[in-house]
Amino acid sequence: MRRATIFSYRCGCCGLCCRDKVIALAPYDVMRMAQAAGLSTGQTIAHFTLRRGSLLRFNRDGSCVALSSGLCSIHRGRPLPCRLYPLGLEWTPEGERFVTLEPAAGSKGVYAEHGTVGSFLDRQGVQPYLDAVQCYRTLLPLMRDRIQALADFEKTEPAEFRRVAVREALAESGYDYNPIIEMMFDSDPWSGFEADGVRSTSRHIARLRQAIQDNRDALEVAAAAVLLAVSLGCTPQEAFARRLR
Ligand code: SF4
Ligand code: SF4
Structure with missing residues (x-):
């Protein structure tokens, strides 16, 4: 589906979509959640x-930790996937593409035949999130170049290097400290605040650029690149130059 495709959905506030999900978070999602909370x-x-x-946390009973009395306690700063629901977003070589997701069983949401995907996105306040995704994506080519400059693929097999980087990036525990990953999500020490109290993505991205350029550990950069790619809705392969995929 494109932005001009006919689509409409009215939320019935049943809270059923806030359970049993895997929701990836981008650096900008964390900023907005922090602001709302x-x-x-x-x-x-x-x-x-x-x-x-990089992942939204859910309680043992399946409910999102932000869900309170059936409502989102950080609604103003809810992450991009929550704003898009019941749409999903895919990045293709031609740009963004939207897909409809399976509705939660028993959902009180109502589909209708008026409106477009674009008007739905406007109502959900999605555009700043999509703009931020594009800005953070500009770090990926820089990271690919840095990996290429630092890694010695005469000594390390590229497939093994990739495997270790992906495992390190996607581990939920037992991972090594990674200064770039720390900076990506815990952005407050690096982003600062604009005059209106909003965190600055441009300052954050500039500091990340510097940290990537200064880093001398290929695996550290690669693990950070994989996690950034996944958090932005890209595949882990986008962390690596085409000849390394
Ligand atoms: S962040 Fe809010 S909208 Fe998203 S799953 Fe949690 S409670 Fe639901
Ligand atoms: S399942 Fe649909 S109606 Fe229920 S809270 Fe989620 S978006 Fe709203």
């Missing part, structure tokens, strides 16, 4: 997330 990004990561800030 009135917490630092570090506190937000500790309270609301798993995998170093």
Whole structure:
């Protein structure tokens, strides 16, 4: 589906879609969640997330930790996948593509035949999130170049290097400290705040660029690139130059 495709959905606030999900978070999602919760990004990561800030946390009973009395306690700063629901977003070589997701069983949402995907996205306040995804994606080519410059593929088999980087990036525990990943999600020390109190993505991205350029460990850069790619809705392969995939 494209933005002009006919689509409409009215939420019935049943809270059923806020359960039993795997929801990837991008750095901008964490910033917005922190703003809505009135917490630092570090506190937000500790309270609301798993995998170093890159996954939304769910309770043992399947409910999202942000769900309170059936409503989202951080609604103003809910992450992009929650805003898009019941649409999903895929990135193709031609750009964004939207797909309809399976509705939650018993959902009180109502589909209708008026409106478009574009008008639905506008109502959900999605555009700043999509803009942020595009801005953070500009880091991936830089990371690919840095991996290429640092890794010695005469000594390390590319497939093994990839495997270790993906495992390190996607582990939920037992991973090594990675300064780039720390910076990506716990952005407060690096982003600062604009005059209106909003965290600055441009300052955050500039500091990340510097950290990537200064880093001398190929595996550290590769693990950070994989996690960034996945958090932005790309495949892990986008962390690696085409000849290494
Ligand atoms: S963040 Fe809010 S909207 Fe998203 S799953 Fe959790 S409670 Fe639901
Ligand atoms: S399942 Fe549909 S109706 Fe229920 S809270 Fe989620 S979006 Fe709203």
